[in-house]
Amino acid sequence: MSSELIKRIFSSIILLPILIYLIIQGSLYFNLLLIFCFVISTYEWNNIAKTKQIKLVGLIFLILSFFSIYKLRNEFYGEYNLVFFVLLICISTDLGGYIFGKTFKGPKLTKISPQKTYSGVLGSFIISYFCSINYFYFFNNFFSKVSLLEISIIIVLISFVSQIGDLIISYFKRISNMKDTxxxxxGHGGILDRIDGMIFAFPLFYFLFATNIFK
Structure with a gap:
């Protein structure tokens, strides 16, 4: 086991319970977490974006993305289940891609991110669906008006967008000759390295929720 992987595991063990606690607590605690992540993400984005126009577009997108997270947690019934649901899809998407990619290897997906493979993409969909559909059934009282087909489509869409977000940030890191943001x-790099897929997934989920798909 590499030293980087060990660091990654230990930092996850330490940070994950803190993250869960802050999301459940909500209110000031969660808002401070969002502000912290937004400020650091903006700083990291400015480091990898090359032109003023791209920096501005990225800043506007980050504002919209973090605002969508704020709305999901604080204004839609004050429910942290929505935030956890999207986080679970994104995290299991990353995990599935890593496990399947390392296990089955195979053809590379793109030069933008050389470590990504087609088997990893498949694993991302499989693991994210398995984890998220179980979460859906466990909290079926909250998602009671959503059919199995609807929630399945949502999971696949969120996983797909999360993977696209990962590739987009990887592209900008590559043209900036940076390994991490x-x-x-x-073991993880910067905040933007960790939430690259999430900042794309949350706005999509917020749009779906705001358009009453769960009502």
Missing amino acids: GQLIP
């Missing part, structure tokens, strides 16, 4: 989280 930062060094804040041992």
Whole structure:
């Protein structure tokens, strides 16, 4: 096991319970977390974006993305289940891609992110669906008006968008000759490295929720 992987595991063990606690607590605690992540993400984005126009577009997108997270947690019934649901899809998408990619290897997906493979993409969909559909059934009282087909489509869409977001940030890191957007989280890199897929997934989920798909 590499030293980087060990760092990644230990930092996840430490940070995950803190993240869960802050999301459940909501209110000031969660808002401070959002502000912190937004500020650091903006700083990291400015480091990898090359032109003022791209920096501005990225800043506007980050504002909209973090605002969608705020709305999901604080204004839609104050429910943290919505945030956890999207986080679970994104995290299991990353995990599935890593496990299947390392296990089955195979053809590379794109030069933008050389470590990504087609088997990893398949694994991302499989693992994210398995984890999220179980979460859906466990909290079926909250998602009671959503059919199995509807929630399945939503999971696949969120997983797909999460993977696209990962590739987009990887593209900008590649053209900036940067391996990571930062060094804040041992084994993970920067905040933007960790939430690259999430900042794309949350706005989509917010749109679906705001258009009454769960009502």
